[in-house]
Amino acid sequence: MNLETFVQEFAEQFDEMPADSFSGSTQFKNNEEWSSMTALLIIAMVDQNYGVKLTGDDVRKSTTIADIYHIVHTKAMS
Amino acid sequence: MIPLPAYKFGLIFRLVEPGDAGFILSLRTNARLSRHLSPTEDNLEVQRKWINNYKEREAKGTEYYFLYSDKDNRPIGVFRVYNITKDSLTSGSWLSNPSEDALIAAKTDLFLIELIFEELKVSKCFIDVRKDNKKMIRYHNMFFKRLAEDEQNIYFFMDREGYLRKHHFLSEILSPTK
Numbered sequence: 194m195n196l197e198t199f200v201q202e203f204a205e206q207f208d209e210m211p212a213d214s215f216s217g218s219t220q221f222k223n224n225e226e227w228s229s230m231t232a233l234l235i236i237a238m239v240d241q242n243y244g245v246k247l248t249g250d251d252v253r254k255s256t257t258i259a260d261i262y263h264i265v266h267t268k269a270m271s
Numbered sequence: 272m273i274p275l276p277a278y279k280f281g282l283i284f285r286l287v288e289p290g291d292a293g294f295i296l297s298l299r300t301n302a303r304l305s306r307h308l309s310p311t312e313d314n315l316e317v318q319r320k321w322i323n324n325y326k327e328r329e330a331k332g333t334e335y336y337f338l339y340s341d342k343d344n345r346p347i348g349v350f351r352v353y354n355i356t357k358d359s360l361t362s363g364s365w366l367s368n369p370s371e372d373a374l375i376a377a378k379t380d381l382f383l384i385e386l387i388f389e390e391l392k393v394s395k396c397f398i399d400v401r402k403d404n405k406k407m408i409r410y411h412n413m414f415f416k417r418l419a420e421d422e423q424n425i426y427f428f429m430d431r432e433g434y435l436r437k438h439h440f441l442s443e444i445l446s447p448t449k
Contacts, residue, residue, distance in 0.1 A: 208405045228369065229376035230406050236377075236444055237413060246443050249374045 194243065194269060199262045202242060206234045217259035235261070245269050272335075273390050280378035280445065283344065286329065287336040292318040294338070294346045298366040305366060307404040328353070335386075336364070339379055347375065350383055352391070359395040359428075360387060374445065381441040388434045396434075399424040413437070 196217050204212040207226050221227055236247045239261075245268045247261070255261045276285040287295065296318045298304055299311035311318070328334035334353040340346045348367030352360045362383065367375055387396050398415065400407045401424055408425060414437040415427035429437070 206406075206409075222373075229367070229373050230410065232373040233376050233380075233444075234406060234409055237410070237440070240440075249377070249444060252373045 194266060196259060196262050199265070200258050202238055203235060203258050203261070206231055206238060215258065217257060217262065219258050220256050221258055221261075222256070239265055243269050272332075273386065277382070279382055280374075281342055281372075282347070282375075282378055282382075283340045283342065284337055284382055285340075287322060287325070287338050287349065289319050289322045289326070291338055291346070291349075292322055295322075295349060298349065298368065304368070307401045307407070308364070308366070337383075339382075341370075348379065350379060352383075352387060354397075355391065355393070357393070359393050359397060360391065361397045361399075362387065363398060377441050377444050381438070381445065384429075384434055384437055384441075388431060394431060396429045397426070398428070399426045413440075 200215050200217055200219075201212060203221070204210070204215040207215075207224065209226050210224060215221075232252050236252070239245050239247050243265055245265050247264065251261070251264050255264065276283050278284075292315055296311070296313065296315055299308065299318075300313045305311070322336075325334060325336055329336070333355050334351065335355070336349065336351045338346055338349050346368075347370055349364060350362070350366075351364035352362050354361045365379070367379070372378075384396075387393060397418075398411060400411060402408070402420070411427050414433040415429045416433070418426040418428055420426060
């Protein structure tokens with residue numbers, strides 16, 4: 194698991210923004226396309242690709258893509 | 272039918288009334304929110320008449336149009352189930368204002384699928400999605416089965432097995448067990 198791949202997978206859940214405009218420091222909730230449906234798709238992507246269940250609190254307390262990555266990484270290791 | 276209004280997940284769910292015409296029109300004429308729905312005439316009286324006609328279908332039990340609000344009764348969004356028969360129905364018209372709650376979609380979808388499979392007790396839920404609505408297609412691919420497609424839409428259905436998987440997925444997000 195690495196941040197670069199994760200950012201790519203995260204970016205694929207956004208349809209209107211070019212994937213290369215995302216990085217670990219992207220504050221994804223500031224993106225105009227961010228919505229509760231996007232949140233659902235990201236939770237589903239993480240479940241499918243990493244076998245990790247993100248919760249509502251995980252999403253709520255995260256600001257950047259790297260924040261989500263660290264949560265997923267920690268849960269995957271435990 | 273469940274007692275309404277229903278209070279679930281910190282939201283209030285109730286049936287649409289003619290007085291909601293202005294709110295619904297504001298959603299349906301919002302270019303960003305409604306870009307994947309059929310166009311709506313920007314006319315309050317037409318919208319009110321549409322709701323009055325809908326109330327006749329509601330009285331017959333063939334259609335239910337829901338509005339959900341936050342705990343302070345501020346309206347957030349709507350969804351609809353229609354063509355209700357003993358065995359199936361069609362779900363659609365889901366529109367939601369932007370909300371600070373990142374889980375609004377999960378909450379409303381869990382309410383909706385419980386309504387469909389546990390309260391209305393149908394065995395199949397149909398849905399059609401515009402082909403350019405990529406997010407919804409990705410989401411529905413997880414739990415629905417593809418029936419057909421045409422130039423504009425993809426047609427899906429979800430059976431009880433898909434419902435149970437989706438129910439588990441959404442419940443784990445909203446009330447994690449570990």
